[in-house]
Amino acid sequence: MQPLRIGLIGTGFMGKAHALAWRNVHSVFGDSLGPVPGIALATLCDQPQDKAAQMAREFGFSRAVSDWCEITQDPAIDIVSITTPNGLHREIAIAALRAGKHVWCEKPMALTLEDAAEMRDAARASGRATMLGYNYTHNPAYAHARRLLADGAIGRPVQFRGWADEDYQADPDLPWTWRARLEDAGLGALGDIGCHLVSLAWGLLGPVESLRAEIQTLHETRPLPDGSGRGRVENEDTASALLRFANGVRGSMVISRAAWGRKSRLGFELHGTEGMILFDQERMNELRLYQNRGPLAEQGFKTILTGPAHPPYGRFCPAPGHQLGINDLKVIECAAFLRAVAGLEPCQPDFALGHAFERVIHAMAESGRADGRRITL
Amino acid sequence: MQPLRIGLIGTGFMGKAHALAWRNVHSVFGDSLGPVPGIALATLCDQPQDKAAQMAREFGFSRAVSDWCEITQDPAIDIVSITTPNGLHREIAIAALRAGKHVWCEKPMALTLEDAAEMRDAARASGRATMLGYNYTHNPAYAHARRLLADGAIGRPVQFRGWADEDYQADPDLPWTWRARLEDAGLGALGDIGCHLVSLAWGLLGPVESLRAEIQTLHETRPLPDGSGRGRVENEDTASALLRFANGVRGSMVISRAAWGRKSRLGFELHGTEGMILFDQERMNELRLYQNRGPLAEQGFKTILTGPAHPPYGRFCPAPGHQLGINDLKVIECAAFLRAVAGLEPCQPDFALGHAFERVIHAMAESGRADGRRITL
């Protein structure tokens, strides 16, 4: 098989994560990937050109460009990794899909729900594989949570409690940036981290039927970097919601980008009729499980350390409890996408499901702006 | 000074806790109580009479009766401790207050908001000291959280997240009891444990201005104990709410009596502009604090073990970290009440504040029944 030729656009946090994932996916997964082509790191795009050239050298790409069209329109590119600022996702993804590329795009999909819908439609029309960067859903601990739920380990699910907290906007004295502007950044905490929480909830419980939410901008203005006064923060620092899932389960979500001390707190409690499952990304190699089984005197929450019994952990390390990291999740995500590109099985979340996630966070924002009005999805 | 003569009504979970508190309050607090009278364990009431007699013997009361009127109408009683089923609180408390007694009553105040309001009015009219059994607010760890907040340790508070979970109704196969009937038990999880969460939030942030809530009865019927079929569960197993405090802080509360594995999980995150405070009753001797202070590389959540630096811990034990227990909190509560009875300083939560708490949980129930309508308090 000819190797798949990768074009990577963007070299920041997620650009690097994609680059490492492409570099490692075959070495980590080997034969377990099934009959998939090899990978060629073809073209990397960033600006200016000399930065692109340097990052291409570091990441091992053959060619560097500063105009992303040189990737989307290059017939010698099979797959496009999009890791640019969110405002560019729509245009690049649609161009790539129309040019017949498979597209792996970071979350959130787009600045607006309309843009996300266009992307979904373009994906459907193209017939190409798409994948959105919901890396936390690929954690073996989370996969095990899903398996436990499916196996009835906690009975029937009855309540979901989710949280997504970081503190990168907690400091009131941080300067104003483009992140604060709706036109540039779209949603605030909901787009950055809330959508990750939605992806975790969805994988356990399926679609959200309706919700009510509260949003708040805690720090309404921030000092302009040029010292010329203060700029307005247009998007939300926090969001909280009461949700009803289509399967009847009710839940809540609390989300903040201004939660001091939280660095990557993203997790949930899933209450069932026979037990409870807990997960939090800040201890991403642990899953906690309570089951109403055995003598009462011996019941308690179990802390399960992930290991080879929780695939595909064993592809990274044959010894349990030795810890995966955040970049490893991206390799697992990459493997799923690669199998979809090779036509072996669909990957999730694709642009269709990603659009559904966007509907939930935009519904929260809308409800929040409308004093908590119930939004039915 | 003549000792204060105590009449205790009820000998269950809380009856025993009150009895122990009365037995211990002087021994634990000694001179630190200030000029307060001694205590005489005068009369204990339970049914039937021989049970009352036995418990009076065990708890050290001089006299046993089976009709609570013999306490409320006895001129030789100064203070009445009410620990009966909730449905009796109103009648006994009002009788006691009208007879000029000071009243220490377990929470929740009453089955309905109207009953609670009557109790509040009777208390006001009587001029007597009243106290409601919100023991968790007397935890030295919680008192320290309040002090930290007041001292600006986390800056200005911006968000509250509270939870109150137990699992005593988690098992779908538990038989139906009077607890399931509105007429007998009033609210469900909100009355049992939700009101405790309200008391903790109030002590930090003051009154709730408005809220929206969701309530759910997870197990809608339960087997009747006589085997004659299934009885309906009329009150809520879970409640979740989005709240706005009068001071502008927004928050959320999640409450469940069917949360497997949770035995006494009652706590909160308080997010501030400069830090965060965390508390949970299941580790009641620990308080967690994050502060945006000092070098970033050394920032983290601190786990503070309570000790003599957190009064009145030192009255129980001069060594830090040696652990108080739930019954110790009742002794602290008793001391506060005793000082109020002696006219030294008012105690909280009295019947006026207790009624305010009831308004919050009943507002949650009302909003929940009305599809999450906003209720303004």
Next chain:
Amino acid sequence: MQPLRIGLIGTGFMGKAHALAWRNVHSVFGDSLGPVPGIALATLCDQPQDKAAQMAREFGFSRAVSDWCEITQDPAIDIVSITTPNGLHREIAIAALRAGKHVWCEKPMALTLEDAAEMRDAARASGRATMLGYNYTHNPAYAHARRLLADGAIGRPVQFRGWADEDYQADPDLPWTWRARLEDAGLGALGDIGCHLVSLAWGLLGPVESLRAEIQTLHETRPLPDGSGRGRVENEDTASALLRFANGVRGSMVISRAAWGRKSRLGFELHGTEGMILFDQERMNELRLYQNRGPLAEQGFKTILTGPAHPPYGRFCPAPGHQLGINDLKVIECAAFLRAVAGLEPCQPDFALGHAFERVIHAMAESGRADGRRITL
């Protein structure tokens, strides 16, 4: 039955704990104690007399004295609680036993092994009930650990790891006190906290056969309180040992009174052929259990919160996970002693077993002084 008349000597940390235990034991345990007499708080001894008088008032004792002989030689006293500085234990206990009293004495038994042996002999000769204040062995969580071990929950025990750490002597600038002098205080960390660890190990594994140890005085001199220079610290701040139990299990113990941040860290790992049990007093209401049972993917350490399923927790509170405190352990200890006094069943650790514990800590000190020479017990 005539009530048992209590004489309490000492009113500090442990004096108060004994007083509260005597006040509460019947109220807490009620009928479950079996046919035991009631309690009369007869005489309290402290110095000077007016302090004794005040504490007698606070603790509810009928009479106050300043000479302990007035308790040991009073025919109207049945039981003597000894909570004085350790150097007085021997003389008081022997006087009390010779006078036919039952004796409840705080640990460590005495300053020297010879003194402890005399006490043991006096106890044996008297035929009276004796009890040493090893309160941590009465924790329902620890009792459950013993039960789990006996039931084979972790298979055959193979290794013990114990620790006992506090930080009350961690600060190098603390002034010199009598605690630093061998003649007044006897052993250092070994006597204060090491013996507690020995009591926990013994209850699980029985006698120690031999050991090697290391001891160290971290802060060799301390400022004299009168400013006249520095005084020498004669006893150990830390002790570490490798032990062989008579049943073949091997273990280690690490002990420090200078371990910053540790307030009441006293616990163990017990490794078995089929699992592990963990306990630590700083989270005294939790027991952790790992069992090699069920699917590997679901194995993990369980955190068991103590509750009514772990007797006698339920005597304090009918709801699980609501937390006992350190003073509650003393009530449980008191109940065991009371049953022994009433002749219902022997209590542990009595003076014979207490002497065996002393042999272990003195062996550690001796080995430590002799460069780690093996001491066979």
Next chain:
Amino acid sequence: MQPLRIGLIGTGFMGKAHALAWRNVHSVFGDSLGPVPGIALATLCDQPQDKAAQMAREFGFSRAVSDWCEITQDPAIDIVSITTPNGLHREIAIAALRAGKHVWCEKPMALTLEDAAEMRDAARASGRATMLGYNYTHNPAYAHARRLLADGAIGRPVQFRGWADEDYQADPDLPWTWRARLEDAGLGALGDIGCHLVSLAWGLLGPVESLRAEIQTLHETRPLPDGSGRGRVENEDTASALLRFANGVRGSMVISRAAWGRKSRLGFELHGTEGMILFDQERMNELRLYQNRGPLAEQGFKTILTGPAHPPYGRFCPAPGHQLGINDLKVIECAAFLRAVAGLEPCQPDFALGHAFERVIHAMAESGRADGRRITL
């Protein structure tokens, strides 16, 4: 600069980790490596040849061989990564060094101390860079612990407590393997995991001066895989030691390969005169720090989540608390080795230091066999 040509021998747990590290080191570290050559994945060795060929394909090596001499004697190889069974380390490493290669070798160095000494001598004679695979010492959390210590964050160190526990030999029914034979495997738990603990201690406190130890084989025989009876386990399942460091600090170590529930528990408490540092590899992204600073009421152990403030975490991820994994540590190790190969700065632990670690574990084994005799190093 010509790229450095890598020869990798072995493709198991550590072989894969080396391969991934070589693949990623430039992409992760980029310019921060300084002026170092690029990497060419030249030759991979495993047996049989077709396995080597497959792994070469997966890991991206140009050539596959089944005889390691084809690597050590190939002038076109600059660096040899040795990840074979321990018994082969000596022969391969010495051959490689004599042929002028730089050598990165997994730990433990060799089966015997003599072999390790030969390796050390060969390294010294060669003048080439050597590195031993003590990956845990490269954790940014551990590096931060070292920095805190050096900066006086906990004052002067006074006591070390270390542990290294896994459960891969806990099951008594596991079959006998070559791991149980001294001749094939050398030491047991000491060689597998004890040496890691030694490496962590050394980095904090320097050389060990003397020690006493206890070793035990818990499961003395195991079923032979061919069903022909039981084979003897010749090396230790557990080791415990009391140590004296040359700087005067005393410490203890407990090590087990049969500690049920422990998957990668490797860590320490470092007690200082002004605070304590705690680390455990099972939560490798957390460091705990207690400092005797500020008001007593606010003191507690801080849990620091590693992030960009703890270099080189930021090379993997710009967001704090997002978690590194075990394989990331190997990339950091690789970077240090690469800089040493390029002559920029020496790397640690090289073969000289690695030999010193071996002396410690062999001293523990020797002391253990000699009833705990003191061994001076």
